[in-house]
Amino acid sequence: MSAFEPVTRPDHRVFDAHAKAPSFLAGVFRGDWRIESVNWPTVVISIAAAPRDGAPDRFWLRCDLTNYPAESPTATPWDPDTNAQLAADRRPKGDDVAMVFRKDWEDGRALYAAYDRVALTSHQNWVTEHPRTAWDATRDLTWWATRIWELLNDDDYLGI
Amino acid sequence: MQMFVHTPNGLTLEHVADDATIGDLAAAAGLDDATGWLEDADDELALSTTVAAVGDHGHLHLNRCKQIEVTIHFAGTEKTHRFAPGATVSRVRRWAVGEDGFDLPKTQRPKHEIGVCNTGMIADRQDHVGSLTTDCKLCFDLAPKDRFQG
Structure with a gap:
């Protein structure tokens, strides 16, 4: 490695700053989300879910944050017990949340939402159709985590 | 202790002395004439109230608006x-x-x-x-x- 290469990439530096922002830390201390591991550009984040019988108290997302924040994270629902993609029968159920966590699109490797890089790339119409939730470079980690937290904590969420 | 302080200027995470008061925090935020509230509480906090009422990593709101x-x-x-x-x-x-x-x-x-x-x-x-x-x-x-x- 050249002595002049940065220790962390620009996207990693921005992520670090956003992960230390008061708004993100507030969610950490409330228990809403937690950074489980960072192996850049792979970041594993867990998001708390409302209590439902037989369902976990949080869901894990294995995220790729390449080019963050110019590009959105892309997140694979993850099973920390098997260290593999979360199986269909373990994914959150509910009208809206199940659509985002669907397994029948891209084999479930990304969230079906305008704030997921893989989904937004293949649905460019969402930029104009969903301006409130489409990712752009002004968004940050707190904003992104909040979108998913709201899905898992609304009455729409039914468990697994 | 640490405290999340919400004001019209946004949100900060502050290190505060255990014996600091709400009035002390308001003055430090440049909001000398502000009032303090706990998150989602309807009743104001007296400026003499110590930060213990907010708690470690609690949320305090400071604002000149009463409502x-x-x-x-x-x-x-x-x-x-x-x-x-x-x-x-x-x-x-x-x-x-x-x-x-x-x-x-x-x-x-x-x-x-x-x-x-x-x-x-x-x-x-x-x-x-x-x-x-x-x-x-x-x-x-x-x-x-x-x-x-x-």
Whole structure:
């Protein structure tokens, strides 16, 4: 490695700053989300879910944050017990949340939402159709985590 | 201890002495004539109240406004209600979709969200209403959430 290469990439530096922002830390201390591991550009984040019988108290997302924040994270629902993609029968159920966590699109490797890089790339119409939730470079980690937290904590969420 | 301090200027995470008072924090924030509230509480905190009342990693709101007049637009109508500045958007949303607000059918309530008028922005549920305005008034839209299709 050249002595002049940065220790962390620009996207990693921005992520670090956003992960230390008061708004993100507030969610950490409330228990809403937690950074489980960072192996850049792979970041594993867990998001708390409302209590439902037989369902976990949080869901894990294995995220790729390449080019963050110019590009959105892309997140694979993850099973920390098997260290593999979360199986269909373990994914959150509910009208809206199940659509985002669907397994029948891209084999479930990304969230079906305008704030997921893989989904937004293949649905460019969402930029104009969903301006409130489409990712752009002004968004940050707190904003992104909040979108998913709201899905898992609304009455729409039914468990697994 | 550490404390999340919400003001009209935004949110900060402050290290505070255990014997600091709400008045001390208001002065440090340049809000000498502000009042303090616990998150989602209706009653003001006396300026002599120590930070122990807020707790480690608790949330304190400081604002010169005594109340925030929140007007919510939905389906061509509007309703107005006054909230303490430390009220969260989550609390406002519960009011808006509930019996005292627009009384949406229960199955529809989780399908609607609060946005800040004329911005196209979703109001994050943990934000305090007092942090979203500088003139003690706030305008929200209650609108259906995005559903991603095609």
